Amino acid sequence: MKLSQLFAYSLLAGSLLFTAEAYAKKKADIVDTAVAAGSFTTLVTAVQAADLVDTLKGKGPFTVFAPNDDAFAKIPAADLNALVADKAALTNVLTYHVVAGKVMAADVVNLTSAKTVQGQDLNIEVKDGNVFVNGAKVIATDIETSNGVIHVLDTVVMPSN
Known part of the structure; x- marks a missing residue:
């Protein structure tokens, strides 16, 4: 093998390694993060049924x-x-x-409501060190994605109409 070929292969290997590392450090979007978590299968199925996948994979940012x-x-x-x-x-x-x-959670705790993309407000309440959204308890926070953040609820909240 010629020295020039060896150098070329070394450069190629180095660039592939750099690309793989950069890819690994890149955060997934909201949908891919939910899929990877494994505990949002019903939500993901519903998002697919409502044709909202492209929206939630979009630029955002969104808080879900x-x-x-x-x-x-x-x-x-x-x-x-x-x-x-x-x-x-x-x-x-x-x-x-x-x-x-x-x-982010640090900001949510200072809110009493938040306007949804649906158009209605969610009521936010901090009580006994817990955060509740329309009565649903927030059980995990600040799951950062490439296009926003996910906070996990223990109950599905329903709009008034």
Whole structure:
């Protein structure tokens, strides 16, 4: 092998390594983060059914108050199936969990409400060291993504209409 070929291969290997490291350090978007977590399968299925994947993979930034699978399990199966079957109602509920902008937990605790992309406000309350959004307890915070942040809820919150 010629020295020039060896040098070229070394450069190629180094650039591939740099690219892999840069890729590994890049955060996933909201949807990919939810999929990777493994505890948002119902939410991801609902987002797909409502055709909101591209939106939540978009530039953002967004703050998602994301109900986990246990939160969705609190909804009777027939009601959940009916909601998923009604795209307009499903979109209404899902966008009620999304706030424009990146609102970290340190900022959420100073709010009493937040306007959702659905158009209505979420009520925010801090009580006994816990944060509640429309009565749903925030059980995990500040899951940063490339296009925003996820805070996990223990209950699905429903808009007034």
